Amino acid sequence: MNASVISANRLDLTFQTNDGPVHALKDVSLDVAKGDFVSFIGPSGCGKTTFLRCMADLEHPTGGQITINGVRPEEARKARAYGYVFQAAGLYPWRTIGGNIRLPLEIMGYSKEDQAARVARVLELVELSGFEKKYPWQLSGGMQQRASIARALAFDADILLMDEPFGALDEIVRDHLNEQLLELWKRTEKTIAFVTHSIPEAVYLSTKIVVMSPRPGRITDVIDSPLPPDRPLDIRDTPEFLEVAHRVREGLRAGHLDD
Amino acid sequence: MRSFVPVLTVVTGIFAVWYLAAIWLNAPWAYDKATRSGEVLTLQTLIADTWSQDKPKLPAPHQVGIEIWETTVEKNITSKRSLIYHSWITLSATLLGFALGTGLGIALAIGIVYNRTMDMSVMPWVIASQTIPILALAPMIIVVLNAVGISGLLPKAMISMYLSFFPVVVGMVKGLRSPDAMQLDQMRTWNASPAQTFWRLRLPSSMPYLFTSLKVAMAASLVGAIVGELPTGAVAGLGARLLAGSYFGQTIQIWSALLMAAALAAALVSLVGLIQRITLKRMGMA
Ligand SMILES: Nc1ncnc2c1ncn2[C@@H]1O[C@H](COP(=O)(O)OP(=O)(O)O)[C@@H](O)[C@H]1O
Ligand SMILES: [Mg+2]
Secondary structure: OOOEEEEEEEEEEEEEEOOEEEEEEEEEEEEEEOOOEEEEEOOOOOOHHHHHHHHOOOOOOOEEEEEEOOEOHHHHHHOOOEEEEOOOOOOOOOOOHHHHHHHHHHHOOOOHHHHHHHHHHHHHHOOOOOOOOOOHHHOOHHHHHHHHHHHHHOOOOOEEEEEOOOOOOOHHHHHHHHHHHHHHHHHHOOEEEEEEOOHHHHHHHOOEEEEEEOOOOEEEEEEEOOOOOOOOHHHHHOHHHHHHHHHHHHHHHHHHHOO | OOOHHHHHHHHHHHHHHHHHHHHHHHHHHHHHHHHHHOOOOOHHHHHHHHOOOOOOOOOOHHHHHHHHHHHHOOOOOOOOOOHHHHHHHHHHHHHHHHHHHHHHHHHHHHHHHHOHHHHHHHHHHHHHHHHOOHHHHHHHHHHHHHHOOOOOHHHHHHHHHHHHHHHHHHHHHHHHOOOOHHHHHHHHHOOOOHHHHHHHHHHHHHHHHHHHHHHHHHHHHHHHHHHHHOOOOOOOOHHHHHHHHHHOOOHHHHHHHHHHHHHHHHHHHHHHHHHHHHHHHHOOOO
16 A cells, blocks of 8 residues: 655654753654655754664664654665765765765675666766766865765665765855756656755755754755756746745745744 | 985084094093003003003904904894894894784784773773783793793894784774774765775774884884893894803994894884885875
């Protein structure tokens, strides 16, 4: 019955800290279908990262249920069901770009030929062909982040979890990477969960936008985007786009007024 | 090249002080001798005497220099009077002890990082081990090992190991723990095994820490080997030269052995430094 790739049901997570409990997620329910591009948007501290980490089995909810591909996150992680892209590229300086992308493949025991073929394929996918033998320090921040996306795409995970992957980049690079990411999503048909705090980024990329608000972290609105899958950058000037952006902004403001 | 002038200034300063100190420390003996033979010393003859005594309190630099020249370049290296021969004896114990100490240090560090019980219990013992004066401990190690029939290189190497494992444990524990939470989480998302995380992340990340520790360990190892030669009445090695020199008041021999030990330490530490630079550069970490 469960066609959802990501399914959270009344998820709760309270961190016990020295300053007392922090209610990071409260009553969070969400269903993400296969092939969706979901963005999580909200002010900092609203639990976006925590939610994503719950999906990845890096954090353990204190209440409610969450399944990934119909199974517990731990099983999904062990089945290598998702690729996770952190805010920092986190490439190893002692490995080349190719070596960095090969890292998860080595860990997962892919054959040497398969590794080489996959590295070449994902490098092409993120437009970094020719950089395989370069070291991370020889690449710009944007290229490093693309390499880290390639690394998450290299193995057969049909879910991509991305935590503000472009947060540290300037807007021009960011626009370009957004276009590329959208292209990549269409070509690979992956399900993508994407954390951001940029409204245009969320609206431009997503088929589904999840608006969250803090203290306690919760979902205040879920918007199914009416925009077509084909999105040139200038779609951002269309009335439909501005309409969705407006609704996201309203959702964010509503979350704030509760304070 | 820019450091050449300051270095030269300092070296000149050291030599000046050394020569003056030699005059000051050796003058009483020169006066004694003069009084006994009824001579009168002028400033010139006094200085000449203090810089050329057989068993001076403090030999002048050129005396030490000549001694080193005579016992290195002019002696066959298999001769018991060759300083190279004695240096080699000490060097071999140093290197063996350094290898053993590095191995032990890394093994303990891995235990501490991966095993909770070891994490809680080992470090205090490691620190306690270094609070025991090595001069008190060295004779016991030598005597005990001799009693079980182990003599020669190994007992000295054990003392070197005892001194050199400490900086390696401390540095490697820090190094193996240097990957940040994000890097460890990343490994977790790939469901990497502890061994994979160790070989691919923790060990490479620890390299800068390891090399820093190895420099300290190398110097400590040399001290250990020399100290290990003192209590046994060893016949060979820089320690033996120091000891023999002090028995017979051969201060020139003591000083030449000391300088040789210092040169050896400098050479060994620079060698580790060179390997460090090459390795870290190749790893993109420097
Ligand atoms: N490991 C942790 N321990 C304690 N509190 C945490 C931890 N991780 C996150 N929090 C807290 O949980 C809340 C949500 O954090 P986070 O999910 O990082 O928010 P966001 O990614 O939306 O900025 C914040 O108040 C944060 O301080
Ligand atoms: Mg965050």
